[in-house]
Amino acid sequence: MSALLQTQGLGKTFRGLAANADIDFAIEPRSIHCVIGPNGAGKTTFLSMISGHLAPSSGRIFYNNADITRLATVARARSGIARKFQTPSVFHGLTTRTNIELAALRGSGSRGERRARIDEVLETIGLSAQAQRLAAHLSHGQRQWLEIGMLLAMQAKVLLLDEPAAGMTAGETAATGALLQKLVAERGLAIIVIEHNMDFIRDLDAEITVLHLGRVIANGRFDEIAADPRVADVYLGQQA
């Protein structure tokens, strides 16, 4: 098994409704994998089962070849699976640096190692110059990057990102795509991204899985997905 994280026949049923059904999914180390689909397709449900916020009704989840299907959310986070929800959960009354410092306390290492990690994270997310600014005074995009930085400070290995570009300007969206690519290239992270913004998805140039009514209907790169009539019917067609 070469995949870093994999699901086999994953399913979730809510009172008879199959929000996810029979999902086989795999993400390789050092890569981005996008999950797209129309509203209600089951994207958030899928991410919630990987992070441990929802227990699957069927199927299994493997991480580093270990079965984590029943592992608690906290234990998954400790092993490096980190989730970012759509609304940034940063402390508005604290500075950018203090937010990162608090997150770093949840990682390992000595005080000196943590301090070096904090500086490195600020640099990576492009907020070194805003280190002493209150999070409340950052732009929406900067707050999203700060939250990603907090996951890095916790030493995340797999990022689960729920619409990271939502509400961003075109410039912030492009910067977010570049940041994710940098995290893969320089830090070797694996990143699963749920997104509705097709320009953002296309520019990420990553593997894409399309969900519809809880099932996988297509897998491939952007051009393959865009040329797939089933996808055009259920999703891209709705964007036109």
Ligand SMILES: Nc1ncnc2c1ncn2[C@@H]1O[C@H](COP(=O)(O)OP(=O)(O)OP(=O)(O)O)[C@@H](O)[C@H]1O
């Ligand atoms: N806790 C829940 N209880 C009952 N039904 C749920 C629950 N969570 C999700 N659902 C249903 O499961 C289906 C998939 O929802 P989900 O939120 O996973 O879709 P999504 O692709 O993330 O949608 P969106 O793009 O709108 O966020 C929907 O029909 C939704 O109403």
